[in-house]
Amino acid sequence: MKIQMKNKLIRLVGLGALASTLMFAQAPAGQSGRRHGHLGQRMATYLQLTADQQAQAKQIMADARQQATPLRQQMKQNRQALKDAIKSGNDAQIDQITKAEAPVMAQLASIRAHSFSKIYAILTPDQKTKFDNMQQQFRSRRAGPRANAQG
Numbered sequence: 001m002k003i004q005m006k007n008k009l010i011r012l013v014g015l016g017a018l019a020s021t022l023m024f025a026q027a028p029a030g031q032s033g034r035r036h037g038h039l040g041q042r043m044a045t046y047l048q049l050t051a052d053q054q055a056q057a058k059q060i061m062a063d064a065r066q067q068a069t070p071l072r073q074q075m076k077q078n079r080q081a082l083k084d085a086i087k088s089g090n091d092a093q094i095d096q097i098t099k100a101e102a103p104v105m106a107q108l109a110s111i112r113a114h115s116f117s118k119i120y121a122i123l124t125p126d127q128k129t130k131f132d133n134m135q136q137q138f139r140s141r142r143a144g145p146r147a148n149a150q151g
Contacts, residue, residue, distance in 0.1 A: 047131060048127065053122050053123070056119075060115050064112065067111050068108055071104050071111075075104055078100060078104070081093075081097050082098065082101075085097060
C-alpha cells in the first residue's frame with residue numbers, strides 16, 4: 001500500500017516537472033527564462049507531442065495560472081506580512097500568518113495536481129511509457145549518491 005502511494009507521489013512530481021516545462025515553453029515572451037523554454041521544447045520533442053497536444057497543454061496551464069493568480073497574490077501579501085511580523089518579533093502574528101498560508105498552499109498544490117493529471121491524460125500510451133522511463137532515469141540520477149550512501 002505504501003509503495004503505491006509513493007509511486008503515485010513520484011508520478012505526480014514527475015508530472016509537475018512535465019507540466020512546468022510545458023508551461024514555461026508556452027509562456028508569453030518575457031515571462032520565463034530562456035532555459036525553461038528550451039527545456040519545455042526538448043520535453044515536447046522527446047515525447048513527440050503533437051501540435052494539438054501542445055495546444056491542449058498550453059490551455060491547461062493557462063487555466064491553472066488563471067485559477068492560481070488570486071492565490072499567488074494572497075501568498076505574496078502573506079509573505080510580506082510575515083516579513084513584517086518577523087522584524088517586529090510578533091510571535092502571535094507569525095503563527096497566525098503561517099497558519100493562514102497552509103490552506104492557500106494546499107489549494108495551489110491541488111490546482112497543480114489537477115493540471116498535471118490533465119496533461120498526463122492527453123499523452124498517448126507510448127508517450128506515457130517514454131515519460132515514465134524518463135522519470136525513472138531522473139529519479140535514478142537524483143538518488144544515485146544517496147542510494148550509494150545507504151547501501
